Every structure is written in C-alpha cells, then in structure tokens.
Amino acid sequence: MVFATDGIITRVSEYGVSDKIINIITPEYGRIGVIVKGGRSPGGKNTPISQLFTYGNFEIYKKNSAYWLRGGSIINPFYDLSIEISGLALATYLCDLANELTDEEDSDDNREILRLLLNSLYLIGRRKKDKTLIKSVFEMRAAAISGYCPELSYCAYCREPNPDLMYLDVMGGKLICTDCMAKRGRKADISKEFEDMPEASVICPVSLSAVAAMRYIISSSQDKVFSFNLKDENDIHDLSRTCETYILSHVGRGFDSLDFYKAVK
Ligand SMILES: [Zn+2]
Known part of the structure; x- marks a missing residue:
C-alpha cells in the first residue's frame, strides 16, 4: 500500500547501520513510525526531508505492517527553530509531549494535538511570544485535548x-x-x-x-x-x-x- 500524507517529524532515531526511524504526526493516520532507508547518510535521497521538525508531504509505503519512506517534499522545515538553543530545546520537548499524547489512529484528538504543535513551533520560531507562555498553553491545552x-x-x-x-x-x-x-x-x-x-x-x-x-x-x-x-x-x-x-x-x-x-x- 502506498499513500501520501502531510505531517511533521517529531522524533528521529537511529536504525541499523545507516537507516533511521522517524515519527510523523499526520492528520489522517495519527502518529506513525516510518523507516528511512539510508536516511543517515549525507547523500541519501530522503535525508533532507527526514530531519526533525520538518513539516512536509510524505510518500509512504506499508509492507508487512512496517512503514517505509519513499519520498516527499518539504512544506516548512522550521529552520528558524535553530536560531536559539532555548527555542530548539522547547520545540524538542513539545514534540516529545506530542509523541506521548498521540497514537496511530485517525482521531480528532490527534489532529488537534498536531495543530497545536504546528502553531506552537511557528510561534517559537518567530520569537515574538514569551516561550514560557507558549509552553504553558501547549501543556494545558494538550492535557485538555487528551x-x-x-x-x-x-x-x-x-x-x-x-x-x-x-x-x-x-x-x-x-x-x-x-x-x-x-x-x-x-x-x-x-x-x-x-x-x-x-x-x-x-x-x-x-x-x-x-x-x-x-x-x-x-x-x-x-x-x-x-x-x-x-x-x-x-x-x-x-x-x-x-x-x-x-x-x-x-x-x-x-x-x-x-x-x-x-x-x-
Ligand atoms: Zn471553597
């Protein structure tokens, strides 16, 4: 089965020698773990689109209950999160919370967490709103959604x-x-x-x-x-x-x- 979906990468972990597994929170499938073949080699075809915080459209195929990344395109790489170490750190924590509070389901709760996360990352990157308030909003709103x-x-x-x-x-x-x-x-x-x-x-x-x-x-x-x-x-x-x-x-x-x-x- 091959399908395409928008989503944001909320975790990247090493897998095998040169592969990696990425968590993608998507609107239709919830949070899915996707294997990226060669995703840790600098020249890998899918290396650029499989970085943490990348919001993109991903082409995925499912084989024997595992998901594999076939390709995709970047919608927003959220590069501006890297400007400040504290912004990067907060974004990582919010992604960890989002991973914890979502599952592999087509559900309104997952979609609301996804939207809340995207809005939070956008605001962190813009650096106009107090990070403490962004963090508090995410924590309490995500708790209520969950x-x-x-x-x-x-x-x-x-x-x-x-x-x-x-x-x-x-x-x-x-x-x-x-x-x-x-x-x-x-x-x-x-x-x-x-x-x-x-x-x-x-x-x-x-x-x-x-x-x-x-x-x-x-x-x-x-x-x-x-x-x-x-x-x-x-x-x-x-x-x-x-x-x-x-x-x-x-x-x-x-x-x-x-x-x-x-x-x-
Ligand atoms: Zn009282």
Whole structure:
C-alpha cells in the first residue's frame, strides 16, 4: 500500500547501520513510525526531508505492517527553530509531549494535538511570544485535548468562583479555595516536590490571574488559544509551574528534553 500524507517529524532515531526511524504526526493516520532507508547518510535521497521538525508531504509505503519512506517534499522545515538553543530545546520537548499524547489512529484528538504543535513551533520560531507562555498553553491545552481537562469554573467544594488564591488538585483536576483547603486541614504542598508524593496530594497554589489564563487556554477556540498575555512575573511563574506539573503528573513521567530546556533557558 502506498499513500501520501502531510505531517511533521517529531522524533528521529537511529536504525541499523545507516537507516533511521522517524515519527510523523499526520492528520489522517495519527502518529506513525516510518523507516528511512539510508536516511543517515549525507547523500541519501530522503535525508533532507527526514530531519526533525520538518513539516512536509510524505510518500509512504506499508509492507508487512512496517512503514517505509519513499519520498516527499518539504512544506516548512522550521529552520528558524535553530536560531536559539532555548527555542530548539522547547520545540524538542513539545514534540516529545506530542509523541506521548498521540497514537496511530485517525482521531480528532490527534489532529488537534498536531495543530497545536504546528502553531506552537511557528510561534517559537518567530520569537515574538514569551516561550514560557507558549509552553504553558501547549501543556494545558494538550492535557485538555487528551482527556485530562480540569474543572476550573469554581472551588469544587464551596463553588466560590473567584477567591484571591486557589489551589489546583492536579490529579483530581479541580480547584480548592483557601478556606476549603484550611477546612480540609491540609497544607499546600510545594509542587516541585510532587514526584515524591502520592498522587492525591499534588496541589499547586495558583493566583486568580493564572486561573483565568488556564480557563482561557482550555476553553478558547484553537486558533485563538495563544491570544492572551500575562504581565506579572508571579502570575507567569504560577501558570508555568502549574501547567507543567499538571501535564507531567497526568502523563506520569518526566522528559530529558524538558530538563535540557530548563538548563538552557
Ligand atoms: Zn471553597
């Protein structure tokens, strides 16, 4: 079977002596692993079109349940991601998250993750929008698309919508206001220590502005999801820490690419 599809390359791994396997997230087939024969040799026919971050149209054939790259053309190579090491690092982390959250299915969820990823990479490359905000939008929106959408309308216990400070119960996906938190008699945990704690106690304190930003991220239309701004550094920090904790807790793992991004940021 031979078919052509648009898609973006989100991972490249070595295979055999001179071949490689590329992950392509596509609109129709979800995420597929495709073998590129001779893809690691500089003169290989398909070497130029099989680089990480390449958005292209790929001609693929399927033989014995394996996909092989036959050819293709580049639509956008996203070269501008390489201008800054931090941009490259963030793009790599978002691709890793996208790999984690997609599968080999013809599904709306896969298509939405693909679109979110393309928009994120475009914005990183343009270098006009704060990378911390791009990262937070991707993390929270991708979580919502993948079935982990939190209920952020009000405190889950007293239904107060806008108290000054709230806590996000990460695994429960719900807000808790300061009063209800005090009544429950539990101290707010420091989120960066979440890895060592049992799931039920992953609690992030979060300002009302950061809650408003998260409400926007999960409810806006896809084409407007990046169209907001936060000015206050503390709010940006709250949003960033909460979105990151949220997605990592639900995915249940960390990422080397995220550690690298933080190291070079
Ligand atoms: Zn409450």
